[in-house]
Amino acid sequence: MxxxxxxxxxxxxxxxxxxxxxxxxxxxxxxxxxxxxxxxxxxxxxxxxxxxxxxxxxxxxxxxxxxxxxxxxxxxxxxxxxxxxxxxxxxxxxxxxxxxxxxxxxxxxxxxxxxxxxxxxxxxxxxxxxxxxxxxxxxxxxxxxxxxxxxxxxxxxxxxxxxxxxxxxxxxxxxxxxxxxxxxxxxxxxxxxxxxxxxxxxEQVETGFSKKNPFPSAIVTNYNLNGEGEKQTHHIALSLDGSGLEYEVGDALGVFPENPASVVDEILAALPFNTKTSVPLPDGGEADLREALIRNYDIGNLNKSLIQKWQAKSGSPFLRSLVQADDKKSWDDFCWGRDLIDLVVDHPADFTDAEDFVGVLKKLQPRLYSIASSPKAHPGEVHLCVGIVRYNTYGRKRGGICSTFLSDRAEGLKPGVFVHVNKAFRLPENGDTPVIMVGPGTGIAPFRAFLEERKISGAKGGNWLFFGNPYSATDYLYGEELAAFQKEGYLQRLDLAWSRDQKEKVYVQNLMIQQGAELWKWFQDGAAFYVCGDASRMAKDVDAALHTIAEEHGGLSKDDAAAFVNQLKKDKRYLRDVY
Known part of the structure; x- marks a missing residue:
């Protein structure tokens, strides 16, 4: 060789x-x-x-x-x-x-x-x-x-x-x-x-609309699913008419956001060079610096790589000590709650010109959202369930780049979108298979799609949904639709965990433990188990609950319970869409 x-x-x-x-x-x-x-x-x-x-x-x-x-x-x-x-x-x-x-x-x-x-x-x-x-x-x-x-x-x-x-x-x-x-x-x-x-x-030539060539999609519907209060979760319907894009339930939609123009203008005002100039774009071509920062470069995330490059251009003693110490906790503490504007204002760097400046920035990436609709129920449309992220840190109002774009800045625009196929999160091919779904918060998204699909396709298998959020009065996402699914006989079981409605917090994993005996029966009947939502805490707690149920109601040892759960995964009966 x-x-x-x-x-x-x-x-x-x-x-x-x-x-x-x-x-x-x-x-x-x-x-x-x-x-x-x-x-x-x-x-x-x-x-x-x-x-x-x-x-x-x-x-x-x-x-x-x-x-x-x-x-x-x-x-x-x-x-x-x-x-x-x-x-x-x-x-x-x-x-x-x-x-x-x-x-x-x-x-x-x-x-x-x-x-x-x-x-x-x-x-x-x-x-x-x-x-x-x-x-x-x-x-x-x-x-x-x-x-x-x-x-x-x-x-x-x-x-x-x-x-x-x-x-x-x-x-x-x-x-x-x-x-x-x-x-x-x-x-x-x-x-x-x-x-x-x-x-x-x-190299293969792509045709049609894709991540490299996103479809400009008109927003058909955009409203808050929550009741009165600070929490916002938007139901957003986008048009796919004329796109040729197709999706299946379980897939995700990629959305290309734009950065807030107000933040970009604040960055430009603080930069020490001529900002009225063009710069190269990440994928080729060039644009005015302001437009490039709004549409093409990431100004909303700090990470180790960016700070190392920034420190090389900056005289900041703090950044120098941060880079030299190279301590994971210190990196995490500094990056959390800060954006590019914090580096520009608090730790000025000596860039020679605009091209030098954008050379340290990453490309603005699309965000993936679990699709909340069945194409059979909503031809020509795709629906999303988006939690709008807003918070205050270091004296600034901040927010998720894409979620606030969709809620605050996308009116009259056509966001670029593409379908992200996720074959690892599919409904069972046999409609007689029972389905258990665990999706608190915006994790409800794919399960709304699953229920629509199962209804239209005439699936005979039972459907069981665990949903949770802080308050029943304001946070029952798609509550009327779920009630209709129940009434029509398409949602056999619905367990709701309202974590703040009582003194002791109740989460979906707590309800799973309570219903352990019945869940174990469903597994013995061949049920497929799906989880969607937060990976860092919820999904781990749900996984632990699943092991506990196998031990308590299946009579399995700890090792045998782990083997049972692993076999569910191998058999594609335990699937997760977590983030």
């Missing part, structure tokens, strides 16, 4: 350019351009791809890579980590790992069992296995790409060797995926196929 020439990281090229140049020089020196066409194909090269995905991104990239491999002399296999037979791991020749990280550095649900096993003492030695890891993450979270990093580190510890170095991807994963896949092909292609069948084929 030919070696891949590594271009030094300090060479004056981008990461993608270094990979391309390394591949070009490797092929040139090896005479690959002529020998590949003349040489016999030989036996197909085995490649195994395993993916861990919470919302479908890693799965999509894995399947995209398989299509490319099949165009060459490769024998690819692709596995959901939850379905992968770990006994075959020591026999793998070429193992490619694509995984995301979510929550507080946690593996995706389908990857958790394999992740915990491979990090344990039970994992076997893996000499002879060649591997590479693509790690997906979000630099707004402190444990960026932790799951992929842990896989990469552990595989090496177990004796496996890298085909190509790990690539860590931020939210925009297309560029890193291209870099990673081309790097792999530069090594494997000489054995598997001409390189032209490999790296060049990774």
């Amino acid at each position: 030919s070696s891949f020439i590594q271009i030094p990281e300090d060479a004056p090229f981008s990461a993608e350019q270094r990979v391309w140049l390394g591949q070009f020089l490797s092929n040139l020196l090896a005479g690959a351009a002529t020998s590949a066409a003349a040489a016999p194909a030989g036996p197909a090269v085995p490649v195994t791809i395993i993916w861990g995905s919470q919302t479908g991104n890693s799965e999509g990239l894995a399947k995209k890579l398989v299509k490319t491999l099949k165009k060459g002399n490769f024998e690819p296999e692709v596995f959901d980590m939850g379905a992968y037979d770990r006994a075959r791991l020591p026999q793998e020749k070429h193992l490619l790992v694509i995984t995301s990280t979510y929550g507080d550095g946690e593996p995706p649900d389908n990857a958790a069992e394999l992740y915990n096993w491979i990090l344990s003492d039970a994992a076997p030695r893996l000499e002879g296995v060649q591997f590479s890891v693509l790690a997906l993450g979000d630099t707004n979270y402190p444990d960026f790409c932790k799951c992929g990093i842990d896989f990469d580190t552990r595989l090496e510890q177990l004796g496996a060797s890298r085909i190509f170095q790990r690539v860590d991807s931020d939210v925009d994963y297309d560029g890193p995926f291209k870099q990673w896949s081309e790097g792999i092909f530069s090594v494997l292609a000489p054995a598997g196929a001409p390189s032209s069948n490999g790296a060049a084929a990774v």
Whole structure:
């Protein structure tokens, strides 16, 4: 197998350019351009791809890579980590790992069992296995790409060797995926196929509306579901007429927001250079700095990477001490409740011009919202249930960029939208299967869609919903609709947890424990279990309640209860849409 020439990281090229140049020089020196066409194909090269995905991104990239491999002399296999037979791991020749990280550095649900096993003492030695890891993450979270990093580190510890170095991807994963896949092909292609069948084929032309080409959608309906009080949860209906976009219940809608113009103007007034100028945009082209900050750059999130770049341009002793200490708690404490405006005003930096300034900023990313409608019930529309985030910190009124955009700034506009397919959160194919849904707060969104879909499709299986919020009088989202579903016989059981209506707080997990015996009967009847909402607390508490029910009402030991829950996940009977 030919070696891949590594271009030094300090060479004056981008990461993608270094990979391309390394591949070009490797092929040139090896005479690959002529020998590949003349040489016999030989036996197909085995490649195994395993993916861990919470919302479908890693799965999509894995399947995209398989299509490319099949165009060459490769024998690819692709596995959901939850379905992968770990006994075959020591026999793998070429193992490619694509995984995301979510929550507080946690593996995706389908990857958790394999992740915990491979990090344990039970994992076997893996000499002879060649591997590479693509790690997906979000630099707004402190444990960026932790799951992929842990896989990469552990595989090496177990004796496996890298085909190509790990690539860590931020939210925009297309560029890193291209870099990673081309790097792999530069090594494997000489054995598997001409390189032209490999790296060049990774790029596929997209047609229609998508994340790269969002559909400008008119807002049809926009109102607050809550009663009187400070809490706001908006029901938002957007038009899909003429878009060609299709979705299924369980999918999410991506929405491209705009930053508040008032905050952008305050930033511009505090910058020490000429702001009446154009700047390059993250995806190419250029725009006026003000428009770019409103529509294209993230001004609402602070993270470690941004602060490190900012500190290099700033004389702030505080930022310097923060960067030098590199303490996780200190990072978290400083970033929480602060935005870019706080750096601009409180820790001025010496940027030479507008282009230098936007060079440290991230691209403004779309937000994903669980779809709250069935396309069969609302043809040509898509519905969202959006909690409007507002808070005061450090003497400023602040809010969620996308939620306040939809509630306060989107009137008369057509936000760019796209459908994010989530095959990991689908209704059972058999409509006779009972369904248990746990969705407090805005977690109700996909379950409104589920109930609409089950009603229209004539599903005969029972439906059980656990919903919760602080106060019944003001926070009963879609209460009238749920009552109608009950009256019509489509919602057999409805358990409501109002955490502030009485002295002792009551949450959905408390009601699950109370109804444990009946829940266990539903599981014995083959019920599928769904959870949507907060990942950090609610989803963990619900998971713990599920283990308790298996122990108390199933008579299982702690280990057997854990095995039961894991089997539910493997059988796609325990699915989560958590954030």
